[in-house]
Amino acid sequence: MNGDAHFDRLVSDSLSEPMSHETARELDGRIAELVARHAGAQPRGRHLAMPHGKTRTVLLLVAALFIVVGCVVVRDAYGTVEDASQVDTEMADARAVTPIPPGATWPPMHMQATIDDPDQPGATVSVVYGYPQGHLTVEYVAACMWDGYWLDGYDRSASAQMSVALAGLEQSRTWIAFSGQHRFGVEKAHGEVVDAAERGDPAPVRKFMKEFGCSTYVPPAGSSPSAGS
């Protein structure tokens, strides 16, 4: 190696010395928060990403979960009684303040005013909801998105995406559904999911998604399977 080449190498090595792990972690965290905040502030609903029928099925699964949770597990958790249209309004309010992953869009969300009467074939019965049903539904859909987003990043070894997802998941701990303030009994389960994501363990995340109505998650074309596979 001649003198110029040696000096060229010395300059290159001096100026391109890798940043420390601490600095990298700090920087990744800041950018993850920035991107999550930015994603939360963006207008959503630009396009629908799934056929309407499937969306309805998913939402009914989520709704069914809350009917079970609300009536059986913690029957005193709900406050004011709401009809379906009131829940729709509440969901619109909740969507405005609940962040979802970059690039994700909200599905159409409507609560059913009536369901088939199990006792009388052909008849329907009205469904009664209670506040904060709308927030819970929205937050569950968002949590599923963040879970799926993290898994997708995990499966593709996309560390930046995983960092963004972790910031979103961490934030979900403060949401009504998962903060414990209404004692719905699911905050512990989801808290364990966030803990698992933070330590890089995908199994509890997949399990949660499958068991709590996120099992229809289909990763975007070109990525490896994430959940429900």
Next chain:
Amino acid sequence: MNELAFTTPPTETERTNSVGADHADVTDATTFADVYAIHRDAVFMYLRTRTLDEDEALDLTATTFERALDAIERYRPSGGGMKAWLLRIARNAAIDHNRKVRRLVRGPTPETAHSKAASAEDVAIAVDERRQIRRLVAELNAPERDAIALRYAAGMTAREIGEVIGRSEEATQKMLSRALARLKEAYTNER
């Protein structure tokens, strides 16, 4: 859930070829995460050369990507591509930062102060060639220091550097050669 409308993730090859060069479709934050992942180190290393301080470089790197995220809708591919665009933002962030510090400090410019502080430290650990080189780079005049930082810290070609600093490829190449010769002379004189 299927309603996750992610942008189709690019393959590794596609990422390198498109986002790293002249890819225009970087308007969603998913792709922005890729942009960040690809260019994080180059932006940081460039800013570290400008500031001589890892913490300041960290702050300025965060500022750079924040500005980039705010402006990414307006990004249009040009000769230097995404990397040159980001480094222009980084360069402006560093200039803004130095102006603010100058206003607060008064007297010696922060760069001079940094150089002297680094100089004292480097005398104590004279064997640390890397620190010495960084200090000597910081003591170059601003255009030459920028050119060297963009070449060796951010790993840019003369054409890309020209896109950032607003000079032709040929003029940039000449400036790089001059700066490197000056740097080598200073280094040799100190050894």
